[in-house]
Amino acid sequence: MDGILFYCPNILESPVLPEEESYHCVKVLRTQEGEMVTVTDGKGSFYYCELVQAHPKQCIVAIRHQAEAATHRSFSLQIAFAPTKQMDRNEWFLEKGTEIGIDRFTPLLCRYSERKEIKVERLRKIVISAMKQSIQAYLPEVEAMVPFKEFVKRPFQGRKFIAHCHDLPKEELVQTYRKGENALILIGPEGDFSEEEVEQAVEQGFEPVNIGETRLRSETAALVSMHTLHVINNIQ
Amino acid sequence: MDGILFYCPNILESPVLPEEESYHCVKVLRTQEGEMVTVTDGKGSFYYCELVQAHPKQCIVAIRHQAEAATHRSFSLQIAFAPTKQMDRNEWFLEKGTEIGIDRFTPLLCRYSERKEIKVERLRKIVISAMKQSIQAYLPEVEAMVPFKEFVKRPFQGRKFIAHCHDLPKEELVQTYRKGENALILIGPEGDFSEEEVEQAVEQGFEPVNIGETRLRSETAALVSMHTLHVINNIQ
Numbered sequence: 001m002d003g004i005l006f007y008c009p010n011i012l013e014s015p016v017l018p019e020e021e022s023y024h025c026v027k028v029l030r031t032q033e034g035e036m037v038t039v040t041d042g043k044g045s046f047y048y049c050e051l052v053q054a055h056p057k058q059c060i061v062a063i064r065h066q067a068e069a070a071t072h073r074s075f076s077l078q079i080a081f082a083p084t085k086q087m088d089r090n091e092w093f094l095e096k097g098t099e100i101g102i103d104r105f106t107p108l109l110c111r112y113s114e115r116k117e118i119k120v121e122r123l124r125k126i127v128i129s130a131m132k133q134s135i136q137a138y139l140p141e142v143e144a145m146v147p148f149k150e151f152v153k154r155p156f157q158g159r160k161f162i163a164h165c166h167d168l169p170k171e172e173l174v175q176t177y178r179k180g181e182n183a184l185i186l187i188g189p190e191g192d193f194s195e196e197e198v199e200q201a202v203e204q205g206f207e208p209v210n211i212g213e214t215r216l217r218s219e220t221a222a223l224v225s226m227h228t229l230h231v232i233n234n235i236q
Numbered sequence: 237m238d239g240i241l242f243y244c245p246n247i248l249e250s251p252v253l254p255e256e257e258s259y260h261c262v263k264v265l266r267t268q269e270g271e272m273v274t275v276t277d278g279k280g281s282f283y284y285c286e287l288v289q290a291h292p293k294q295c296i297v298a299i300r301h302q303a304e305a306a307t308h309r310s311f312s313l314q315i316a317f318a319p320t321k322q323m324d325r326n327e328w329f330l331e332k333g334t335e336i337g338i339d340r341f342t343p344l345l346c347r348y349s350e351r352k353e354i355k356v357e358r359l360r361k362i363v364i365s366a367m368k369q370s371i372q373a374y375l376p377e378v379e380a381m382v383p384f385k386e387f388v389k390r391p392f393q394g395r396k397f398i399a400h401c402h403d404l405p406k407e408e409l410v411q412t413y414r415k416g417e418n419a420l421i422l423i424g425p426e427g428d429f430s431e432e433e434v435e436q437a438v439e440q441g442f443e444p445v446n447i448g449e450t451r452l453r454s455e456t457a458a459l460v461s462m463h464t465l466h467v468i469n470n471i472q
Binding site for chain 1: 324328332335336337369370371372408410411448449450451452453456459460463464466467468470471472
């Protein structure tokens with residue numbers, strides 16, 4: 001499908017576009033009552049709807065046809081990263097990560113974190129916007145910030161990787177990851193994970209990896225590592 | 237090597253840091269005479285130098301040791317792209333592209349270009365900065381904007397790809413590109429290349445490719461396509 005996509009998470013229970021979506025529909029795009037609009041619930045479906053009420057705060061739609069999105073990615077991809085001090089860099093990563101395809105972003109609080117808190121709602125808006133812009137039907141989850149020590153203890157079914165720059169044994173991500181595997185990648189702050197954090201992660205089953213040949217900024221490392229997994233999944 | 241890197245393109249002829257580099261060295265980093273600084277010429281070498289004159293406009297260095305950078309990439313990678321209207325997106329791409337590794341950026345003027353001119357000096361500063369930040373010794377080239385029709389007629393030794401969204405026969409970039417091949421990739425504006433532009437490119441030996449499964453913004457497409465080639469080159 002092509003064109004503009006709206007987001008309405010609970011369209012089946014309440015076919016009313018959220019306020020921002022309604023404003024955009026009526027005031028920016030000037031959609032008329034009776035015209036068709038395409039909406040996603042962010043949970044895998046596209047809904048082809050008629051706009052029945054063109055209200056700038058409360059557009060009401062009537063679903064004419066529902067379609068499941070093309071088959072979702074078979075592997076789960078999650079990134080936990082220490083946000084950088086400059087918010088635009090974090091926003092850039094969430095936008096591009098969503099465009100390329102990801103299931104969950106978790107901001108981490110690490111020993112050498114530049115940024116010790118982050119406005120999750122702002123990140124969620126970026127992600128919704130990127131999902132719509134890239135015409136996808138699955139909304140990546142954005143969690144609140146989690147302390148590193150707590151995060152590494154969470155269970156995860158799949159490969160768990162920690163990218164770091166210390167002179168310790170590491171595999172190349174591109175060599176070790178196999179097509180189809182679920183993956184969780186940890187990306188540290190500009191000052192890297194501490195050696196203690198790397199040990200804690202290794203104790204919890206994380207595999208230290210190298211993700212590229214050049215020295216990358218945090219947000220670049222995050223995008224490069226997840227895109228590497230996409231490429232491996234697309235090679236036949 | 238680690239730490240701060242300075243850029244001085246003609247250090248062998250003239251071991252004087254450019255004005256911006258000098259300012260940064262003296263006023264920001266407060267480097268003292270007698271201290272060592274590392275400098276690249278952007279042509280493949282690192283120079284370990286002593287700062288002999290700490291002048292905020294004209295630092296003079298004395299080369300104590302010269303080292304070639306680690307072996308340069310064996311394949312040439314060039315991207316010609318239609319810059320987006322918002323300059324920060326173009327700047328993001330040049331920064332991240334330089335971090336990951338690229339030889340040449342060429343801004344293109346296309347039928348549906350949003351941006352019909354671009355300040356090349358500004359882009360060159362971004363690229364110098366990203367080269368230094370990622371501790372690399374090869375400076376990517378940034379050309380002035382070239383009209384599409386003229387660009388596709390230029391000779392190039394290697395694979396030539398054009399990424400577009402039309403419903404025409406295309407290969408998957410990740411399937412068709414082979415490790416070690418030189419590559420030149422064309423990325424169109426948000427409104428895509430025109431069908432006529434695609435035909436012109438195909439006549440000149442460009443291969444139409446698909447670069448991903450999701451709909452990507454121009455600058456994301458540019459980064460994803462070049463990173464795909466890096467991943468293929470790093471798989472054993």
